[in-house]
Amino acid sequence: MDLYDQAKKRLLQKGQSLRDFASGSLYYGFHRAKGGWTYREWAPNATAMHLIGDFNGWDRSAHPMTQLEDGDWELFVPGEMPHGSLVKVQVTANGRDFDRIPLYANRVVQDPTTGAFDAVIWAPKRAYRWHDKEFLRKKTTPPLVYECHIGMATEEEGIGSYAQFTKNILPRIQKEGYNTIQLMAIMEHPYYGSFGYQVSNFFAASSKYGTPEELKKLIDTAHSMGITVLLDLIHSHAVRNTSEGINCFDGTEYQFFHAGAKGDHPAWGTKLFDYGKDRVLHFLLSNIRYWMEEYHFDGFRFDGVTSMLYHHHGLGVAFDSYDKYFSMDTDVDAVTYLQLANQLIHEIDPAALTVAEDMSGMPGTALPVRDGGLGFDYRLSMGVPDFWINTLKTQRDEQWDMGRMWYELTTRRPKEKNIGYCESHDQALVGDKTIIFWLADQEMYWHMDKASQSIVIDRAIALHKMIRLVSFSLAGEGYLNFMGNEFGHPEWIDFPREGNNWSYKYARRQWSLADNGLLRYGDLLAFDTAMLGTLSGNRIFGRPAQLCLLDQDRKLLCYQKGNYLFICNFHPTQGQNAQFDLPAAGTYTQVLSTDDVRFGGFDELCGPAPQTATQGENNTLQWVLPPRTAVVLRKKGGR
Numbered sequence: 001m002d003l004y005d006q007a008k009k010r011l012l013q014k015g016q017s018l019r020d021f022a023s024g025s026l027y028y029g030f031h032r033a034k035g036g037w038t039y040r041e042w043a044p045n046a047t048a049m050h051l052i053g054d055f056n057g058w059d060r061s062a063h064p065m066t067q068l069e070d071g072d073w074e075l076f077v078p079g080e081m082p083h084g085s086l087v088k089v090q091v092t093a094n095g096r097d098f099d100r101i102p103l104y105a106n107r108v109v110q111d112p113t114t115g116a117f118d119a120v121i122w123a124p125k126r127a128y129r130w131h132d133k134e135f136l137r138k139k140t141t142p143p144l145v146y147e148c149h150i151g152m153a154t155e156e157e158g159i160g161s162y163a164q165f166t167k168n169i170l171p172r173i174q175k176e177g178y179n180t181i182q183l184m185a186i187m188e189h190p191y192y193g194s195f196g197y198q199v200s201n202f203f204a205a206s207s208k209y210g211t212p213e214e215l216k217k218l219i220d221t222a223h224s225m226g227i228t229v230l231l232d233l234i235h236s237h238a239v240r241n242t243s244e245g246i247n248c249f250d251g252t253e254y255q256f257f258h259a260g261a262k263g264d265h266p267a268w269g270t271k272l273f274d275y276g277k278d279r280v281l282h283f284l285l286s287n288i289r290y291w292m293e294e295y296h297f298d299g300f301r302f303d304g305v306t307s308m309l310y311h312h313h314g315l316g317v318a319f320d321s322y323d324k325y326f327s328m329d330t331d332v333d334a335v336t337y338l339q340l341a342n343q344l345i346h347e348i349d350p351a352a353l354t355v356a357e358d359m360s361g362m363p364g365t366a367l368p369v370r371d372g373g374l375g376f377d378y379r380l381s382m383g384v385p386d387f388w389i390n391t392l393k394t395q396r397d398e399q400w401d402m403g404r405m406w407y408e409l410t411t412r413r414p415k416e417k418n419i420g421y422c423e424s425h426d427q428a429l430v431g432d433k434t435i436i437f438w439l440a441d442q443e444m445y446w447h448m449d450k451a452s453q454s455i456v457i458d459r460a461i462a463l464h465k466m467i468r469l470v471s472f473s474l475a476g477e478g479y480l481n482f483m484g485n486e487f488g489h490p491e492w493i494d495f496p497r498e499g500n501n502w503s504y505k506y507a508r509r510q511w512s513l514a515d516n517g518l519l520r521y522g523d524l525l526a527f528d529t530a531m532l533g534t535l536s537g538n539r540i541f542g543r544p545a546q547l548c549l550l551d552q553d554r555k556l557l558c559y560q561k562g563n564y565l566f567i568c569n570f571h572p573t574q575g576q577n578a579q580f581d582l583p584a585a586g587t588y589t590q591v592l593s594t595d596d597v598r599f600g601g602f603d604e605l606c607g608p609a610p611q612t613a614t615q616g617e618n619n620t621l622q623w624v625l626p627p628r629t630a631v632v633l634r635k636k637g638g639r
Contacts, residue, residue, distance in 0.1 A: 420475025
């Protein structure tokens with residue numbers, strides 16, 4: 001906290017806010033001026049700089065820049081620089097010349113023939129007109145996050161567009177009941193197969209999917225549907241490329257990054273920011289303000305927080321004691337940056353949403369800065385998908401540990417809110433498996449049609465729903481899903497690469513599998529939609545979970561949240577009569593069943609089992625469940 005206070009005193013002039021400080025995009029880069037354009041850069045090691053582009057015939061001597069103080073450079077270009085002009089900056093440093101993409105370029109494109117990247121003067125005559133003034137995300141609304149990759153959000157074997165996503169996918173997301181989308185791979189990245197996690201140009205929305213205006217329309221349309229839009233923010237590292245990135249922009253490796261081996265991520269092959277430098281803080285904080293104000297993003301999911309927090313980047317470390325959180329291995333400069341970033345975001349928009357992707361479990365990550373925390377609103381429950389995958393990989397169904405399940409789904413840092421999930425894009429990538437693939441494996445290719453009979457698929461369908469239900473209700477104060485996983489998308493994600501002959505076959509999502517009515521994917525989609533529709537608006541999140549019954553031998557797990565009872569029978573072969581004391585007297589009615597025929601079940605609950613249960617003489621409840629079935633009951637008169 002002392003370092004945080006010192007940083008604010010050092011960075012902010014008297015009366016200045018963090019928002020005032022984070023104004024880099026308003027000063028640097030290209031800006032219209034009276035009679036022409038002003039262009040500015042920060043390159044402290046450069047000895048000369050020249051603007052080149054098709055507007056001046058790529059003449060390397062026509063537009064020299066003037067050196068100012070503190071490593072800044074400036075140029076006034078009289079007249080017009082046409083919209084769409086391609087530009088670069090020639091930097092002279094260390095006795096040689098090299099071409100670079102301007103640091104604050106807001107559009108970067110790749111030549112389809114040569115593969116080279118250029119910045120673009122993006123100045124359409126008509127600025128995008130926003131229509132989301134009335135959109136306000138209530139802070140009390142729990143986020144139901146749909147992870148999205150624009151390029152993959154198409155059935156075609158190619159790269160999807162912002163426009164296609166707006167037209168085809170946003171209505172689907174709204175219909176399914178998700179109220180938040182997390183847009184991945186938006187910040188410009190040269191290698192499509194990096195999933196957007198090797199950013200080259202921090203102020204440019206990826207041109208792979210369309211224009212800036214088309215991205216703005218996507219966000220504007222989402223807002224009109226009541227959908228919050230988060231940006232997957234990559235401030236943990238940057239691509240090491242020099243020709244199209246910020247690495248060695250002024251001829252030094254330490255302009256933005258640590259010098260030497262400290263500046264190289266040993267596992268990712270990327271460059272690591274030096275958060276102890278004020279100009280690096282200025283660049284990154286300005287980047288945050290830019291995305292919020294220029295594109296109206298409602299918040300961020302911060303990627304790679306573990307890598308930022310520790311000098312060892314969390315590699316090969318088991319965080320099994322508090323000594324490992326607060327030690328010489330902690331990057332206190334990164335801690336300060338994350339605090340500043342969260343303060344800035346909530347200063348710009350008090351209702352903004354920030355989520356930390358941290359697998360270490362750093363205490364205080366999702367506590368306010370004023371209380372000594374990092375300031376995030378939520379942290380991801382990253383241990384939950386690990387628990388599920390490990391269970392499916394290593395244990396037979398009859399070995400599942402109900403106590404361990406309860407512990408993993410309910411244990412988290414006090415007073416810190418979590419986004420719960422059972423799988424995300426991480427589990428869908430090549431090299432891992434989604435839950436449906438762990439459950440069904442190759443049977444998915446032969447027996448997912450409704451006319452087919454397969455006990456493997458029956459088991460997979462049943463457990464897929466149960467795993468989602470208990471994760472949704474127990475693992476956090478919000479929920480997350482990667483697109484397609486809700487209906488058990490059958491393919492892993494494999495981006496075009498030399499090893500697959502540059503194919504897009506596995507870098508797409510096939511919603512038609514869930515829509516055609518003949519396959520069981522539609523049953524899973526129907527359940528996911530019903531689960532969100534039944535529970536999301538009914539004060540499930542944020543309520544404490546009260547354990548009612550845990551029976552390891554019979555594989556029963558029953559618990560209460562608010563006015564809802566969750567009764568789960570994980571036994572693989574035996575029906576069970578769940579009997580337990582009611583947490584509150586009243587009449588309880590079934591509102592959701594994983595065994596509903598609409599969801600690919602067998603409707604056995606519609607037989608002898610009662611549809612309404614009332615507390616008995618000893619205030620107990622009984623409910624009969626078939627194997628691998630869960631039900632949700634609601635107390636009469638409750639929400």
